[in-house]
Amino acid sequence: xxxxxxxxxxxxxxxxxxxxxxxxxxxxxxxxxxxxxxxxxxxxxxxxxxxxxxxxxxxxxxxxxxxxxxxxxxxxxxxxxxxxxxxxxxxxxxxxxxxxxxxxxxxxxxxxxxxxxxxxxx
Amino acid sequence: xxxxxxxxxxxxxxxxxxxxxxxxxxxxxxxxxxxxxxxxxxxxxxxxxxxxxxxxxxxxxxxxxxxxxxxxxxxxxxxxxxxxxxxxxxxxxxxxxxxxxxxxxxxxxxxxxxxxxxxxxxxxxxxxxxxxxxxxxxxxxxxxxxxxxxxxxxxxxxxxxxxxxxxxxxxxxxxxxxxxxxxxxxxxxxxxxxxxxxxxxxxxxxxxxxxxxxxxxxxxxxxxxxxxxxxxxxxxxxxxxxxxxxxxxxxxxxxxxxxxxxxxxxxxxxxxxxxxxxxxxxxxxxxxxxxxxxxxxxxxxxxxxxxxxxxxx
Numbered sequence: 001x002x003x004x005x006x007x008x009x010x011x012x013x014x015x016x017x018x019x020x021x022x023x024x025x026x027x028x029x030x031x032x033x034x035x036x037x038x039x040x041x042x043x044x045x046x047x048x049x050x051x052x053x054x055x056x057x058x059x060x061x062x063x064x065x066x067x068x069x070x071x072x073x074x075x076x077x078x079x080x081x082x083x084x085x086x087x088x089x090x091x092x093x094x095x096x097x098x099x100x101x102x103x104x105x106x107x108x109x110x111x112x113x114x115x116x117x118x119x120x121x122x
Numbered sequence: 123x124x125x126x127x128x129x130x131x132x133x134x135x136x137x138x139x140x141x142x143x144x145x146x147x148x149x150x151x152x153x154x155x156x157x158x159x160x161x162x163x164x165x166x167x168x169x170x171x172x173x174x175x176x177x178x179x180x181x182x183x184x185x186x187x188x189x190x191x192x193x194x195x196x197x198x199x200x201x202x203x204x205x206x207x208x209x210x211x212x213x214x215x216x217x218x219x220x221x222x223x224x225x226x227x228x229x230x231x232x233x234x235x236x237x238x239x240x241x242x243x244x245x246x247x248x249x250x251x252x253x254x255x256x257x258x259x260x261x262x263x264x265x266x267x268x269x270x271x272x273x274x275x276x277x278x279x280x281x282x283x284x285x286x287x288x289x290x291x292x293x294x295x296x297x298x299x300x301x302x303x304x305x306x307x308x309x310x311x312x313x314x315x316x317x318x319x320x321x322x323x324x325x326x327x328x329x330x331x332x333x334x335x336x337x338x339x340x341x342x343x344x345x346x347x348x349x350x351x352x353x354x355x356x357x358x359x360x361x362x363x364x365x366x367x368x369x370x371x372x373x374x375x376x377x378x379x380x381x382x383x384x385x386x387x388x389x390x391x392x393x394x395x396x397x398x399x400x401x402x403x404x405x406x407x408x409x410x411x412x413x414x415x416x417x418x419x420x421x422x423x424x425x426x427x428x429x430x431x432x433x434x435x
Contacts (some may be wrong), residue, residue, distance in 0.1 A: 001195070006284075016376060017142075025240075030214045031214060031416070031420075032212060032214045033416070033419070033420065033423075035204075035207065052201055052204050052205075052266075052269075052270070053204040053207065053208075054200060054204060056418035057416075057420050057423040057425035058419075058422070058426060061423075068193075068197070069200050070197075072190075072193065072194065072197060072277075073276075073277070078173060087229050089123065089143060091143075092141065092143040092144050092145075109221065
């Protein structure tokens with residue numbers, strides 16, 4: 001039985017040697033620029049949301065490419081780019097046990113409590 | 123192991139999207155890499171026939187529109203490459219496979235664009251056929267692919283409408299323009315029907331792809347939708363579809379059409395179409411001629427990084 005809840009994984013669970021760009025610094029056989037994940041805030045007041053990824057040599061180029069690739073129709077007012085190798089994710093195989101504790105605490109939800117109608121909106 | 127595979131199929135059946143880090147059968151991964159990278163290559167190679175007319179567009183308005191459309195195709199290619207990369211395929215590998223001829227792209231782009239009307243016909247017919255396929259793929263079982271398709275479909279309808287708009291303008295123009303319009307339709311009609319791929323009775327991949335919900339409609343179903351749709355639209359243009367056997371089938375409540383030249387289809391797939399060599403050569407040249415840009419950008423990024431390190435030290 002595996003008990004490690006969180007493991008260090010690259011986005012997409014891609015092994016490092018195949019991650020397409022993460023090895024640029026080593027000048028290995030893989031010459032792709034690093035992979036970046038792109039997040040867009042569609043308008044002021046909303047969160048940044050992941051929209052996809054792209055390759056770029058550095059952060060400035062990643063922002064410029066993200067503008068061209070992901071915001072050709074005014075999709076956003078703000079961009080974040082994060083190099084994919086810096087994103088750590090929870091293990092999909094462990095999702096059941098990882099999120100299970102949230103499911104059995106129904107008393108965390110307001111609908112758990114039955115109050116008299118006279119209380120009104122609460 | 124069987125248990126994991128059954129769990130995977132159950133998720134697919136329950137319409138739960140498969141995400142990159144979920145377990146998936148190796149064949150599912152391979153099928154998707156092949157299909158998504160092919161799709162990406164088609165967007166990229168698809169820029170070439172249209173790009174040929176950017177400098178020759180008949181007005182500044184048409185030129186600006188065509189530029190925007192070709193830029194969209196580049197964007198679509200990039201969405202799809204990044205979706206394929208989530209399956210563990212590197213970008214470089216995909217590009218290499220395209221350039222070596224190992225990976226295929228849609229054969230439609232191996233036909234030449236001889237007149238301005240061809241740009242209209244591509245928008246109406248080629249993008250029209252692609253949209254039917256892509257609308258279906260918005261519901262494909264693999265999450266990153268489905269999300270890329272949603273984004274693409276949002277942008278694609280502009281492509282089809284601008285194409286129809288070009289043809290409509292020609293159809294209402296001078297006698298020469300009308301001839302040009304009909305000629306483009308004549309040349310693009312059959313290759314467009316071929317875009318949906320071999321008949322269901324001869325397609326080996328369709329069944330498994332349907333079971334995995336990668337595809338949701340068969341080649342023949344999509345082709346039928348396309349024909350029925352175009353028969354209506356060509357009337358608006360006042361033009362004809364070049365098929366004497368095309369007629370309404372009252373019993374089926376669908377159109378019947380003539381036999382596709384499958385020999386031509388396989389010839390073009392195998393590399394013997396009118397422009398196969400030219401297209402691949404253009405891609406390879408673009409890649410080779412861009413090498414210094416890639417190297418310079420990487421060198422610059424490294425230099426900046428070193429500078430930062432020095433400052434921190």
